[in-house]
Amino acid sequence: MSAKAIHINVTCAIIEQDGLVLAAQRSAAMSLPLKWEFPGGKIDPGETPEECLRRELVEEMGIHVIIGKSLPTSMHHYPTFAVTLHPFVCSINSGVIVLHEHAAIVWLPPEKLHTLDWAEADVPVIGSYLAECKAGFR
Numbered sequence: 740m741s742a743k744a745i746h747i748n749v750t751c752a753i754i755e756q757d758g759l760v761l762a763a764q765r766s767a768a769m770s771l772p773l774k775w776e777f778p779g780g781k782i783d784p785g786e787t788p789e790e791c792l793r794r795e796l797v798e799e800m801g802i803h804v805i806i807g808k809s810l811p812t813s814m815h816h817y818p819t820f821a822v823t824l825h826p827f828v829c830s831i832n833s834g835v836i837v838l839h840e841h842a843a844i845v846w847l848p849p850e851k852l853h854t855l856d857w858a859e860a861d862v863p864v865i866g867s868y869l870a871e872c873k874a875g876f877r
């Protein structure tokens with residue numbers, strides 16, 4: 740199988756709090772170094788996207804989340820792999836954020852999310868989220 744054939748399914752959380760949204764910066768040691776993303780990770784075999792998201796947020800940040808609405812998936816081909824993102828709007832149920840993997844986090848109003856240097860697969864996710872905000876569902 741060539742590297743280009745690798746296709747991963749990844750969950751990600753659009754975490755809302757007090758009208759702001761959490762963005763996380765990948766570390767210099769991770770793939771897509773220093774790009775901004777929504778926290779989450781690869782779905783393990785036998786895991787539902789929601790189970791994956793709960794596990795990843797505990798592992799990466801030490802928080803337990805309430806998972807809300809799912810947004811449309813986003814597929815993107817990077818040079819060496821393809822990813823399908825499964826986004827969910829979430830809120831924090833318990834825990835205090837401690838970064839175990841990311842370089843930084845920032846809380847931004849939805850309309851400022853585009854100011855960061857996002858992983859490319861996230862750009863349509865931000866678009867879907869903003870459309871939903873504008874439609875007044877959030």
Ligand SMILES: Nc1nc2c([nH]c(=O)n2[C@H]2C[C@H](O)[C@@H](COP(=O)(O)OP(=O)(O)OP(=O)(O)O)O2)c(=O)[nH]1
Pocket residue numbers: 749750751770771775776777778779780781782795822824858859860861
């Ligand atoms: N978590 C996350 N990953 C994203 C987003 N956008 C995007 O292109 N990706 C890419 C980056 C990574 O190549 C991949 C997720 O892999 P990862 O390495 O973060 O996942 P993981 O925590 O399960 O990894 P690992 O335990 O196997 O190291 O998806 C996003 O919004 N969130």
